[in-house]
Amino acid sequence: MTVSANSLQDFLAHCRSVVGDDFVVCDDAGMAPYLTDWRGRFTGKAAAVLRPATVEQVRLLVTACAQWRVPMVPQGGRTGLVLGSVPDASGDAVVLSLARLNRIRAIDPVNRTITVDAGCILQQVQEAAAAEGCLFPLSLAAEGSCSIGGNLSTNAGGTAVLRYGNTRELCLGLEVVTPQGKLWDGLRGLRKDNTGYDLRDLYIGAEGTLGVITGAVLKLYPQPKACITALAALPTPDHALRLLTLMQDRCGASLTGFELMSAFCLALVAQHFPQLPRPFTAPHGQHVLLELSSNESEAHAVALLEDAIGAALEQGIIDDAVVASSIAQSAGLWQLREHIPLAQAAAGKNIKHDISLPVSRIAEFITVTEPQLQQAFPGCQLVCFGHLGDGNLHFNVAPPDGIGHDAFLANQDAVNRVVHDSVVAFGGSISAEHGIGALKRDDLAHYKSAVELDLMRAIKSALDPMGIMNPGKIL
Amino acid sequence: MTVSANSLQDFLAHCRSVVGDDFVVCDDAGMAPYLTDWRGRFTGKAAAVLRPATVEQVRLLVTACAQWRVPMVPQGGRTGLVLGSVPDASGDAVVLSLARLNRIRAIDPVNRTITVDAGCILQQVQEAAAAEGCLFPLSLAAEGSCSIGGNLSTNAGGTAVLRYGNTRELCLGLEVVTPQGKLWDGLRGLRKDNTGYDLRDLYIGAEGTLGVITGAVLKLYPQPKACITALAALPTPDHALRLLTLMQDRCGASLTGFELMSAFCLALVAQHFPQLPRPFTAPHGQHVLLELSSNESEAHAVALLEDAIGAALEQGIIDDAVVASSIAQSAGLWQLREHIPLAQAAAGKNIKHDISLPVSRIAEFITVTEPQLQQAFPGCQLVCFGHLGDGNLHFNVAPPDGIGHDAFLANQDAVNRVVHDSVVAFGGSISAEHGIGALKRDDLAHYKSAVELDLMRAIKSALDPMGIMNPGKIL
Numbered sequence: 020m021t022v023s024a025n026s027l028q029d030f031l032a033h034c035r036s037v038v039g040d041d042f043v044v045c046d047d048a049g050m051a052p053y054l055t056d057w058r059g060r061f062t063g064k065a066a067a068v069l070r071p072a073t074v075e076q077v078r079l080l081v082t083a084c085a086q087w088r089v090p091m092v093p094q095g096g097r098t099g100l101v102l103g104s105v106p107d108a109s110g111d112a113v114v115l116s117l118a119r120l121n122r123i124r125a126i127d128p129v130n131r132t133i134t135v136d137a138g139c140i141l142q143q144v145q146e147a148a149a150a151e152g153c154l155f156p157l158s159l160a161a162e163g164s165c166s167i168g169g170n171l172s173t174n175a176g177g178t179a180v181l182r183y184g185n186t187r188e189l190c191l192g193l194e195v196v197t198p199q200g201k202l203w204d205g206l207r208g209l210r211k212d213n214t215g216y217d218l219r220d221l222y223i224g225a226e227g228t229l230g231v232i233t234g235a236v237l238k239l240y241p242q243p244k245a246c247i248t249a250l251a252a253l254p255t256p257d258h259a260l261r262l263l264t265l266m267q268d269r270c271g272a273s274l275t276g277f278e279l280m281s282a283f284c285l286a287l288v289a290q291h292f293p294q295l296p297r298p299f300t301a302p303h304g305q306h307v308l309l310e311l312s313s314n315e316s317e318a319h320a321v322a323l324l325e326d327a328i329g330a331a332l333e334q335g336i337i338d339d340a341v342v343a344s345s346i347a348q349s350a351g352l353w354q355l356r357e358h359i360p361l362a363q364a365a366a367g368k369n370i371k372h373d374i375s376l377p378v379s380r381i382a383e384f385i386t387v388t389e390p391q392l393q394q395a396f397p398g399c400q401l402v403c404f405g406h407l408g409d410g411n412l413h414f415n416v417a418p419p420d421g422i423g424h425d426a427f428l429a430n431q432d433a434v435n436r437v438v439h440d441s442v443v444a445f446g447g448s449i450s451a452e453h454g455i456g457a458l459k460r461d462d463l464a465h466y467k468s469a470v471e472l473d474l475m476r477a478i479k480s481a482l483d484p485m486g487i488m489n490p491g492k493i494l
Numbered sequence: 495m496t497v498s499a500n501s502l503q504d505f506l507a508h509c510r511s512v513v514g515d516d517f518v519v520c521d522d523a524g525m526a527p528y529l530t531d532w533r534g535r536f537t538g539k540a541a542a543v544l545r546p547a548t549v550e551q552v553r554l555l556v557t558a559c560a561q562w563r564v565p566m567v568p569q570g571g572r573t574g575l576v577l578g579s580v581p582d583a584s585g586d587a588v589v590l591s592l593a594r595l596n597r598i599r600a601i602d603p604v605n606r607t608i609t610v611d612a613g614c615i616l617q618q619v620q621e622a623a624a625a626e627g628c629l630f631p632l633s634l635a636a637e638g639s640c641s642i643g644g645n646l647s648t649n650a651g652g653t654a655v656l657r658y659g660n661t662r663e664l665c666l667g668l669e670v671v672t673p674q675g676k677l678w679d680g681l682r683g684l685r686k687d688n689t690g691y692d693l694r695d696l697y698i699g700a701e702g703t704l705g706v707i708t709g710a711v712l713k714l715y716p717q718p719k720a721c722i723t724a725l726a727a728l729p730t731p732d733h734a735l736r737l738l739t740l741m742q743d744r745c746g747a748s749l750t751g752f753e754l755m756s757a758f759c760l761a762l763v764a765q766h767f768p769q770l771p772r773p774f775t776a777p778h779g780q781h782v783l784l785e786l787s788s789n790e791s792e793a794h795a796v797a798l799l800e801d802a803i804g805a806a807l808e809q810g811i812i813d814d815a816v817v818a819s820s821i822a823q824s825a826g827l828w829q830l831r832e833h834i835p836l837a838q839a840a841a842g843k844n845i846k847h848d849i850s851l852p853v854s855r856i857a858e859f860i861t862v863t864e865p866q867l868q869q870a871f872p873g874c875q876l877v878c879f880g881h882l883g884d885g886n887l888h889f890n891v892a893p894p895d896g897i898g899h900d901a902f903l904a905n906q907d908a909v910n911r912v913v914h915d916s917v918v919a920f921g922g923s924i925s926a927e928h929g930i931g932a933l934k935r936d937d938l939a940h941y942k943s944a945v946e947l948d949l950m951r952a953i954k955s956a957l958d959p960m961g962i963m964n965p966g967k968i969l
Contacts, residue, residue: 129854131853182747187692201945209850210660211660212926213649213923215938216700224691240746264604271748272789314748378606448682449689451687455690459689474691482952
């Protein structure tokens, strides 16, 4: 697919005529920020970085890519974790950055929708919604720099999935430029629309391999009046599952957070961030951070949470609990959860897994998989925490005491295989919220059925017959 | 695509070897129930009706259809309203009835999922969930006879969409036999799974044109402890929208129903069902039936509803209201809503529209469209009611007094055009919850963009290159 030097120059000249000289970046220094992934693990090469400012410019650039057969890599905030938005090492592709396409197009508080350009930063969308008294619930660590187009393309998860779903569930309409340079206007703000195939959900989660998302209509929710947090201590993951059932039965949609943290996770936080609160003096095997939201009042949230915690204590499901009596105290409890990844980073590198399981099988999965890891890598340390309510665990494996982190990382493929084989045996997913990108492409080919891979390839060939849209990602 | 007589006999002999003689129905009397649509408006023809009892039998029959190039029409409970599940008049196709595939495969109350055969009746799924203390929230008029496979294939809506979403939002995993006779096992019970293209949502709503759904993993919810209903009287649809915003801000996910009914609708009910309650003595332009559900208690639901109604009265949004003080009174208020279609039927035929709009534009849509109809069809009577919270109106047009219903129905295409042109101008959908089938295929071609139609055709060709899966439906 390499384009000859002359032809490439013609192509770039055409691109300059579309977006202006300043926005076709070809020099190494100018391109550098667009070529390296978020974690700094890989730097690709590109023929150019194209920076359109309007949907029509995107359409014209994609049309040119199709005409000259130049592969393109759509790129948002470049915060993905699976190398989905950076080009490969060939240097054949152009990066198509959506960063300048960053207008909030419209907000409709009665329809509870917001219409945005794909390049809007997630936090910008949250703030625009809040200014109208609404909540856009998608929330994740990278929200200050990730773009909504990237969130859509990867079907991002985050901390509010238990109540509000993944990005997929938060999107009503899409606008997409096809690999042929056609504009599909699917910007509908409708709760019900059964007029043909669901194209929207095909582009969501396709990681830019089927087309370029340029805009979206997103769902908004009423802003809750209060969010109250509690930390419960309990002996095992199985008790955490019983607590989840009890909380959902009593609180329904008011339960907006349910995060598991093992004793080892909290010990790691205590070691590296001694200034943070230590809610319990006695040791406990597991901890659950609970969050309740109320559209009624803070008093309602507190009473509901205290009653439920009381019932859980009475039934012997939990051993101890702290209910935050203020928003400041709630924030303190969340800090414990948020500092686990930071404490891990301070302790040194480990081998990370972004897995999901049927919620009911999580306890058994941990019970079965931990000894398998211990047998294969004696002394390895499990850093297990995550969105238990969504069945999503961060199941990270740190080296045994005395073994260097880099030396242990040499085992990455073997560790992945133990964990992922077990995940698949339990009916789980090897990528809960990060996607496939280039990083997990071989894993996908290994674990997916031939039927499913063939169906995906048929769709890819139908919508991108030239294979120029983010090649080498997913398939 | 006509199969020669000899070849057809070979094909049917093969089918008999798969499912047994009794389940390949070829005689007219035996086939009759499978050939006529729910409303009795159309009767098609078929070469045979095939009645498999297992997924493997479905797979073998579809493989045979592919080998002999026999078109097939997948069929569930045959309660669809757009002729999606009955064969055309050619007699070339076979009906593939999923009715015998009706096992509840598994329930997992901790994961809050139920795994079912496609032929399960919706009510059977609701009851199986309830037996485990869970709610499967999909609910619609045909629930005693529609099948879950049909609900999925048409992305059915119903009365619980405001809180729980359409069937699409209630499905986590699918099992599908492709037009080539391959089995795709996508029966995953995961809340998060980002491993490639979203095949599930492509089959949901595809009305059996891309494959045969044989099984599904569906989401369950905790059973609410109480549902309490109120009826509010207010002057205009615009006031109803203001009430919706107020209720959502105060009650969040506890608001589970919000149905609009015009004065004309309630007058029609009072005329034909005089035994039903008449909550208000004074006349009012519009009425909203509100439903609140609580996972806490009946007292909580009543207090929350009364507070919100009080605020709406104080703010001058509503003129009057009745809050049901018991479950029996709640049922009485729902009866008013449920008797509107029955009162319409008693009054004679009318021209029905299943439309949706951005919620915020509904009042303006009614204000603009009603005079357009009056101008074109002087004296016609609008029967306007529906799921206002979802933006979904039943916008039905009855004849002027003194004009016969059959004579008026001759205007059907012209009436449809006025309504649908206005719907599209307001950013709405011409099929909110019923789908396209054969009935609205021409409308789809008229109103959808060329880009969207081409994308749908590309997907159809990629997944069903022989065009044997429910031909003539949607596209």
